[in-house]
Amino acid sequence: MLRRHFLKYGSVFAAVTTASLPSLLTAKTTDLSDAASDGDADFDLEIVDVDVELIDGSVVPMYAFAPVGQPPSIPGPILRVKQGDVVRIDLRNSSTRSHGFQILGQSMSAVTGLAPHDDDGEDKVRIEFVAGLPGTYFYIDGDNAPINRVLGLHGALIVEPSNGYADGKTRKKPMPYAPTVAPACLKDLFKALGEKTINGLPARFPGKAWEPGREYVWIFNQIDPVLCRRIAAGDNLSASEFLEEFHPRYFTINGLCGLDSAHDKATCPTGHVGEPALLRTMNAGLATHSPHIHGNHVFVLTQSDAYGAPVYQDNLFEHDVWLMPPMMIKDVLLPFTMPPDLPPAPWKMAQEKYPLRYPMHCHNEISQTSAGGSYPMGLVTDWHIDGPLATG
Numbered sequence: 001m002l003r004r005h006f007l008k009y010g011s012v013f014a015a016v017t018t019a020s021l022p023s024l025l026t027a028k029t030t031d032l033s034d035a036a037s038d039g040d041a042d043f044d045l046e047i048v049d050v051d052v053e054l055i056d057g058s059v060v061p062m063y064a065f066a067p068v069g070q071p072p073s074i075p076g077p078i079l080r081v082k083q084g085d086v087v088r089i090d091l092r093n094s095s096t097r098s099h100g101f102q103i104l105g106q107s108m109s110a111v112t113g114l115a116p117h118d119d120d121g122e123d124k125v126r127i128e129f130v131a132g133l134p135g136t137y138f139y140i141d142g143d144n145a146p147i148n149r150v151l152g153l154h155g156a157l158i159v160e161p162s163n164g165y166a167d168g169k170t171r172k173k174p175m176p177y178a179p180t181v182a183p184a185c186l187k188d189l190f191k192a193l194g195e196k197t198i199n200g201l202p203a204r205f206p207g208k209a210w211e212p213g214r215e216y217v218w219i220f221n222q223i224d225p226v227l228c229r230r231i232a233a234g235d236n237l238s239a240s241e242f243l244e245e246f247h248p249r250y251f252t253i254n255g256l257c258g259l260d261s262a263h264d265k266a267t268c269p270t271g272h273v274g275e276p277a278l279l280r281t282m283n284a285g286l287a288t289h290s291p292h293i294h295g296n297h298v299f300v301l302t303q304s305d306a307y308g309a310p311v312y313q314d315n316l317f318e319h320d321v322w323l324m325p326p327m328m329i330k331d332v333l334l335p336f337t338m339p340p341d342l343p344p345a346p347w348k349m350a351q352e353k354y355p356l357r358y359p360m361h362c363h364n365e366i367s368q369t370s371a372g373g374s375y376p377m378g379l380v381t382d383w384h385i386d387g388p389l390a391t392g
């Protein structure tokens with residue numbers, strides 16, 4: 001019973017285009033967290049073949065992860081666990097091809113060459129490991145690298161700290177990392193969030209402390225429809241052929257482009273001034289991206305090492321642009337400070353023009369297009385400041 005799922009993106013146009021599609025599946029990435037904090041985290045995942053509708057209505061064959069019994073998505077569902085959890089992932093391959101699975105930067109052995117299942121319900125593989133250092137990780141199909149990963153088989157594993165407070169026993173300043181190993185400057189930044197004054201002077205980040213869960217995951221990828229179709233038709237491309245012939249025509253953020261990503265609530269950060277948000281940014285593709293945000297600068301908090309594990313940064317400064325080569329993972333803090341070019345006075349008037357809408361776009365210009373030129377329908381989204389200073 002192997003079948004293709006249909007992944008429809010494009011919430012903006014959904015109302016007029018989807019009414020007559022019986023096999024419609026939502027493409028929204030779900031966030032799977034292990035609610036019972038019993039030290040175990042269990043997930044049931046499936047790999048499936050999908051037809052993905054792109055922003056211009058064209059359809060390309062790809063692969064996707066799905067929580068068993070739920071719609072597939074590209075990227076796959078977010079797997080959220082706590083440091084020290086015993087994580088168990090049961091994986092079944094319902095694709096027509098063999099696949100693999102690994103989480104980079106965690107100590108687990110990679111699954112390779114998992115054959116398509118024969119429908120007897122017995123042929124699952126179990127991955128088990130203890131969740132390590134808090135941070136953001138890639139899970140991918142590492143087989144046939146980089147082909148299966150770029151064709152959709154990638155997603156985020158988030159490890160949360162078990163006691164994540166920058167200010168120790170006071171527990172007023174949560175942070176998403178392990179305070180015991182976090183550099184002092186990283187803790188100092190989270191301690192400063194929400195402070196009105198420091199040493200009697202107006203502080204840099206008035207408002208609220210960072211709150212656990214106040215975060216967004218941005219996974220970048222690129223799609224070459226020609227190669228997708230050749231592989232679906234049975235072409236066995238080598239890694240070097242794929243790399244040589246890769247000419248992406250779509251540049252996605254969380255599987256979405258342009259208008260669709262700007263209107264996706266899980267992608268577009270929103271909040272008041274003084275509500276700092278964490279952005280977990282990841283590049284699953286083969287192009288180097290340079291995301292850039294208007295309105296605020298970001299702080300790069302972590303950067304993945306060659307194995308995909310987070311390195312907590314010990315020299316924090318503000319970035320206008322941050323570099324994202326293939327497979328890079330960087331957690332950045334969007335402080336939601338009042339943009340400095342806005343005079344304070346008009347903000348106190350009744351007719352404030354909230355929300356203030358700012359773009360995030362990639363500075364690698366070709367990535368701003370789709371289908372060879374449709375601008376700005378590429379790797380771009382919005383972030384919104386909904387209102388004035390929030391206090392904690």
Ligand SMILES: [Cu+2]
Nearest residue numbers: 292294359361
């Ligand atoms: Cu710009």
